[in-house]
Amino acid sequence: MIKKKITIENSSGLHARPSAALVKLAGKFESDFYIYSYGYRVNGKSILGVMTLAAEQGAELELEVEGPDEEKAMEAICELVSSKFGMEDE
């Protein structure tokens, strides 16, 4: 199991498109993926879960990945987050 803390940097937060991108990416890996935020834990492969986080800009999230491809998964997810989900900041 790997854990890592990240910060959401997009100015409008983890809105619809980033959430969708995150869930889509996580779904490609076999490992389980959970996100912890302010005492909540949601399934990172569930779009509804990720949406209920309603993470705004600056929100700190702890990622937890566990499974056979956990390292690859964590790397890919962190890259997506730090690239601001491949979107120009709106």
Next chain:
Amino acid sequence: MEAVNTNDIHIKGLSAGTGIAIGEAVLIISDSKAVDPSFIKKKEVKKHKAQFSEAKETLLSELKLMSKELKDSGSAEIIDTQLQIIEDPDVQKNVFDIIENKLLSVDFALYQTFSLFIERLKESGSELFRQRIVDLEEIRDRYIALVSDQENIKSVKKGSIIIAREISPTELVSFYEDGAVGLVMEKGGVTSHAAIISKSLGLPCIVSANNATREVEKGDQVILDSAAGILISHPAKTTLKSYQERIEARAKGAVEKHDGVFATTDGCEFKLLANIEFEAELPKVVENDAKGVGLLRTESLLFGHRLRKSEEEQVAFYGKILSGTTGPVTIRLFDIGGDKSGIKVSKEANPFLGWRGIRLLLDEKELLRNQLRAIYKVSGEYQGRIKILVPMISVLDEVHKIKKEMEKIRQELISDGVEIDEKIPLGLMVEVPSVALSAYQFGREVDFFSIGTNDLTQYTMAVDRGNERICDLFQHYHPSVLKLIKLTVEGADKAGIEVSVCGELAGNKIGAACLLGFGIREFSMLPYSIPVIQELLNSRPLKDFQELAKKALELSTAKELEEYFKMWESGN
């Protein structure tokens, strides 16, 4: 009216067809406004879980087909999000958990699961997902409708009478193919799409029958008297007997053979063609002696559960229509948007004035090109029979663009060595007043016009024909609409092109009589209307119709015309 027995339960609606049917009620509710918790037995758990999975598959395949067709990034994104919601592992987990551990039925499990997520989203107080809440509610409702109707849909058999809140034309046809003999809808006006199709199929039908799904129970024996606009449940023996006798009498008296003459008494010939949408309607086309298909609607290829979407499947569909008929077949390009879109891609404040018909097709090039390619491919085998009709044209620029697309596809297929009809005529639907008013300018650019009187009326009178509250304002022979038709005929004459009418006006006695007077010689209508219109137009010399048409333009209301027509028809 027949002897009414006081024990019968009568439900009133609006007549949307003729004929009588006696059969067993099947309820199609498709609603989820109030889902009550109902407990299930342990041995039913498996069945309820399977119902969820089946509904999930249906939703996914519907959406995937949609996303393939719509390539613009905005709608594709909305569909992608909806796909993710349906595939969300937490939804399934939660639904299964409620079914297995709380032993509650699948519809309630879905309701509770989605409500939970909706609550959480609302609680998060974030503005980010306000729009998603609406999506979630829509998906929840569609899901519940699917699971609650699954069993009912499967129980449709020979002799069933469908009692529904509202159904789509595609659903209706599939019920018809399963043997349904009548349709009752709580919603919808007599001009609603399903009502029109049921008329075309010759099915007795009533609409706006309030509370029908509540008053009738599944499996009840019911009598549907379409002309009288009533549904009778729990009929007394005497009532049943009198209706059975009427059905028998009707069967004996029916089928007057047509004489094959389509001309006024002084020899002015006219053609009557059929409007159809489904293969199932072909027997009616032949039976009623239609001289071809004046309007082949193609939207059903895109929606519903009998999907024929790929180019090959379209080719097969057009081929069946062509081989099952003789004479011309006018294929209307996909007229989606407005009331006909199966899945709402994005909400518009005024869908009827929005992204529909040619406007949508020119943006969704792949959808358009697939259809054109399919049509051209079929045309090789049926030289000279196919015409292409473009819906919802409002400006000339659209005509230029569609011509370019057609040319492109033609060249492509020719260079691939495919045999095609290189001279497929191109026609415009005249349904927006801007086209009627400048008919000459549009007419110079194309080969024919087809006047769609339903939409022309809607856009002239500013009335949504599907809105029950105002449907009496939908007056398709209002003098203002007739004036636009006359202008269209004049413009077409000047441009040297043919003009036909394919709206309901053509299948209406007053309308058809006036149209003939205006110079229209080709009418396309529900197959079922052909004998009636034929008889009327055969009954007099041309000058009578011309006088009627002239008078119609001088009148000021549709009501005056109705009264005048009555005199005209009985007099002289």
